[in-house]
Amino acid sequence: MENKRTCLYDKHVALGALISPFGGFDMPIQYSNIVEEHNAVREACGIFDVSHMGEVLVTGPESENFVNYIFTNDIAGAPDGKIFYGMMLHPTGGVVDDLLVYKMADKKFFLVINAGNIDKDVAWIMEQAQNFDVTVEHQSAYYGEVAVQGPNTEAIVERVLGIPCAEMVFYTCKEVEYNGETIIISRTGYTGEDGFELYGSHAFTNEVWDKLLASGEVTPCGLGCRDTLRFEVGLPLYGDELTDEITPLEAGLGMFVKLDKGDFIGREAIAAQKAEGLKRKIVGIELKDKAIPRHGYDVEVDGKVIGQVTTGYNSISTGKSVCMALIDAEYGKLGTEVAVRIRKRVFPGVVTKKRFYEKNYKK
């Protein structure tokens, strides 16, 4: 099947980007160099085309109850403009997808889902919606999205785009009129830095991209550094740390699952897993050497395989070779000595926290 392209595809090609498939789209992986793009976001400002992300609008009299039924976090009574991170679960507790829920207004919720899961998610949401008085609109084809990330972002968005955002707090959104259309801006991101995400028509997305690049203060950044940035601050990627078979508790994301909020899909399985205790969990591992532990490599203790790497890199910000790995919980204590098999050799390491770099969010 042919991959989809975002509304900025031609601009990526013109910039000489390395293009690779991701989530059913042909996406820019890097423009110049992953390290330079990564550092631009940590130190200044970078822009990502994330138009591949999916958008679903849920409205109607029972929309709040419905979203709370398919979502692990608790959105009940939330103020307008508040954003929640959480997951949709299978009844087994495995993750259908992780997503953001934007409370746009009373009985109006905007769901942002992963590109690779769009078809699965939309079918899932539609199926669950049958018993609720709600309207579900799949809007991925309409929306383009850019993420503008890094410590200089707030000033640049205000000055170059003329969109007031300084007063916005982390994990909030608002609708703004821009050239006659209503766009959505949120103080969110996937890099561990302060920043904003902007959703609008393809024309709006192209205009924002052009204006920000023309300012000379914003670096175009590909999905390559998006992955190194999110990884360093311990953020999960669906397909690596979260799958249909991995539960939020195993992924260390229990704080986004509100077991006391009332019924929701997957609640029973998660409550049972919590009561029984985890058999496996995702941990951080720091290697002593610089060899890079990559997705799928075995983690061993005394020659016995105890799990697999989910994501690993030589951290650009710290220079250390580190990974997240799903391992038997009995070896999950901080400081436990483990090893990762990389090609023919076994490299010693130690269990650490899975945040390898501190986030710099503006609260």
Next chain:
Amino acid sequence: MSKIVEGLYYAESHEYVKIEGEYGYVGITDYAQHELGNVVYVDMPDVDDEVEAGADFGAVESVKAASDLISPVSGTVVEINEALNDQPELVNADPYANWIIKVQLSDASEVEKLMDAAAYKAAIGE
């Protein structure tokens, strides 16, 4: 435009070997280092390990991927480039000065199956 050095032998998998007497210095080409991007680790064999033409003997790791190193020649590793342990980025800076392993050749005629500079230049489309 990638740098290609006259007098070296080149493999399709983008390693080169520089022959000096009974020894060959094996590294990756400028084209290869550019394709890989920032090299962050070079996984090298041990001295006295045997290498075989066409078989992998280690890997070069960039941020985004690990790329196997395929030996263009057969023989015994007599030296590894220890400097790459602390400064793998030397492979990016000058891949021809910063060879990876030095091999005592077991069959000097193997180089005849490799490309010369002109053929390699054509092979990478430059």
